[in-house]
Amino acid sequence: MGNGDTRVRGLAARAGGWSARHRWAAVGIWVLFVVLAMGLGSAAGRVDVEDSEQLKGETGTAARIIEEAGIEEPASETVLVQAKDAGLTSADAEFRSAVAAVMTAVERTGEVTDVTSPYDSGTVSKDGRSALVQFDVRGDPQTAGERIEPVLDAVADVQK
Numbered sequence: 323m324g325n326g327d328t329r330v331r332g333l334a335a336r337a338g339g340w341s342a343r344h345r346w347a348a349v350g351i352w353v354l355f356v357v358l359a360m361g362l363g364s365a366a367g368r369v370d371v372e373d374s375e376q377l378k379g380e381t382g383t384a385a386r387i388i389e390e391a392g393i394e395e396p397a398s399e400t401v402l403v404q405a406k407d408a409g410l411t412s413a414d415a416e417f418r419s420a421v422a423a424v425m426t427a428v429e430r431t432g433e434v435t436d437v438t439s440p441y442d443s444g445t446v447s448k449d450g451r452s453a454l455v456q457f458d459v460r461g462d463p464q465t466a467g468e469r470i471e472p473v474l475d476a477v478a479d480v481q482k
Contacts, residue, residue, distance in 0.1 A: 401428065401455040401477055411450035424455050427476035433460055433469045
């Protein structure tokens with residue numbers, strides 16, 4: 323055997339040889355490593371990524387400005403107005419009247435802002451049988467559910 327046959331055993335080869343000879347000890351060490359890694363991971367806690375950090379370009383810039391200013395986005399809601407009569411479309415006076423009645427009823431509750439007509443926002447279906455009236459609920463978006471009841475009642479009255 324010459325010098326060419328002599329090989330320097332690397333760390334991975336030595337660790338592999340030891341692991342093969344001491345299987346249960348190797349498994350125990352790996353289990354201990356996994357448990358420690360999980361413990362350290364949970365102790366470190368989590369980091370929440372803000373919306374502005376996930377968004378790119380102008381949208382991300384706008385989101386960062388809103389977050390830095392502490393402005394909370396309002397709870398946005400919609401009311402779907404649909405024609406039951408197959409021949410009725412959003413172009414008909416009766417449909418337009420129903421949309422106007424929904425908008426007026428929602429505004430009168432005093433719980434909403436920025437009520438937007440589907441004719442202004444382009445939220446009318448292609449077949450003209452459905453339209454969305456959009457609005458924002460006043461106050462904290464986290465508690466908007468507490469203030470939505472009068473709005474739902476107003477829409478139900480129009481529906482009757």
